[in-house]
Amino acid sequence: MTADDRRLSPFTSFLPQELLEGFVGRSQELHTLRGAFLSGVRGIQAVGEGGSGKTLLARVFAERYTEYFPGGTCVAASSWAESPETFFRRVLDVPRQGAWLFVVDAAEYLDEKGIQRLRDALTHDIQLRLLVTSRQPLPLGPDFQLLAIEGLSRPDFEELLRLRTAFVHGQIDEYLVETLFNMAGGSPHMADLAVAAVQQRVVASWAELFDHLRSFEVPGILGPDGRPIDSQSEECKKIIIDVTTANNEIMRLLQKEPDLAWSLPPRKFEEIVAEILDKQGYEIELTPASGDGGFDIFAARQDGLGKFLYLVECKRYVPPNKVGVEIVRALYGVIQTKRATAGAIVSTSFFTAGAKDFQREVQHQLHLHDYLVLQKWINDFPITRMNAD
Incomplete structure (x- = not known):
């Protein structure tokens, strides 16, 4: 990543060294990304549920394979304070020497103009390689290859817990790992939250942690009829983006899906x-x-x-x-x-x-x-x- 890329935006994302060193699993996904770009694919969208690890996967890929992108790499999320068009202009209109990688995280929040801007950029800049992460497939066109991201496997999930030295309340045992794995669905993000909760004494025991996690077991946002709202629907997007929403209503939504705070x-x-x-x-x-x-x-x-x-x-x-x-x-x-x-x-x-x-x-x-x-x-x-x- 060049010095110019680091100045692009205060919302440009950088990978902490401890996360890079503690990255677990995903060898097949990394191999697929590398092989696709080497074979000539210029756009890839990694799609997975919230907490599946697609964001970290994309950032680790960008960090590990810089030699394939002599023109540099830039990693940014789509929830910017500035408009997408302003940001794209600052990123995409910078002259590059050689192939370069632009990772666009949380692209589900892009509007139609933002998605069209990505399609146009890939058409007009032959040096550009795009890696887009989102919670659902986006209409980016035939130039983009889809990569589905699921939770970690059971062995990788256990390795992640061991690596994070989570077991401060006793020895690791099969029941503890199995319970957390089943509750998290293999989500590496949930594993990291569990580790932090125990290490930082937010909870006093694993039993208390499990009770706390169960309170967020039902995913999604509930509508007035008590049924889940599609997280990708226009109704849900309006709830998230509309800054005039009453704070009480936002708090109610956050209680149902805390990650909406991001x-x-x-x-x-x-x-x-x-x-x-x-x-x-x-x-x-x-x-x-x-x-x-x-x-x-x-x-x-x-x-x-x-x-x-x-x-x-x-x-x-x-x-x-x-x-x-x-x-x-x-x-x-x-x-x-x-x-x-x-x-x-x-x-x-x-x-x-x-x-x-x-x-x-x-x-x-x-x-x-x-x-x-x-x-x-x-x-x-x-x-x-x-x-x-």
């Missing part, structure tokens, strides 16, 4: 966090949508010792992207400048080892709340029920 516009995510903190007893004030001075929310609380002011930064990141130490250091600096009591970062992803190491040095002034904590907050949020007309 699709919220950043400002709506800030509003959701503010809503949660308000219900937890804080006085809340959101900073302006732009030029927020390094944080997003003022949160104040009065108790017997006085009034305490907290500064809250919200980071709507999509895994495997993690919040780095530079962001944690920056918020700590703002806390000192503003003379606030303490601060917190709330993220839809996780934190790097460096970020957590720095937080431990200032643990009474800075708190880190990751995706698992956010999940618990959302699940515990008291939804106000609407009265029937």
Whole structure:
């Protein structure tokens, strides 16, 4: 990946080294991708359910096979703050020397113009190679080869758990692995969440973890009739994208499908966090949508010792992207400048080892709340029920 590619967008995705080194399985899928591009295929769409590992697979492929793309690689998600056309112009109109790879993640959120832009780019730029990930096949045309991504096999799933050193509550046993594998359907994302939940003491035992996961066992969003809404339908897309949706309704949807937090516009995510903190007893004030001075929310609380002011930064990141130490250091600096009591970062992803190491040095002034904590907050949020007309 060239230096120019790194400057393309703050939403460009990079693969953390620990995930690259800890990648498990998918040898057949990697072989298929490599063989297809070498044989002359110029567009591939990897299709799989949420949590199946298609995003990580695409990023690992881009990282491991850079020698096949002398023109560079660029990896980006489709949930951008800027319009798809603006982003495509910045990425696709850059002159390249030799074949180059553009990985477009979560392409199901592209509109018809975005999909047409990808088709046109593949037609006009003979050096371009496109790897698109999505939750369902997209009408990208005959130039794209379809690669179906399913959950990990049982042996690979167990290897992933062993690699993540998940078994801190006792020795690994067949029942534990089998139970988690069946609940997760081989989903590597679910395995990573389970590992993090146990290691970070979000849950006290594997039994508690299983109970927590069962609460999200029914996939999808339920409509007014109580039936699931197709996650790829226009109705579902409107629910996700429409920033005027009532926060109570968004919270209800997040309780049904927590991963939708990754699709919220950043400002709506800030509003959701503010809503949660308000219900937890804080006085809340959101900073302006732009030029927020390094944080997003003022949160104040009065108790017997006085009034305490907290500064809250919200980071709507999509895994495997993690919040780095530079962001944690920056918020700590703002806390000192503003003379606030303490601060917190709330993220839809996780934190790097460096970020957590720095937080431990200032643990009474800075708190880190990751995706698992956010999940618990959302699940515990008291939804106000609407009265029937």
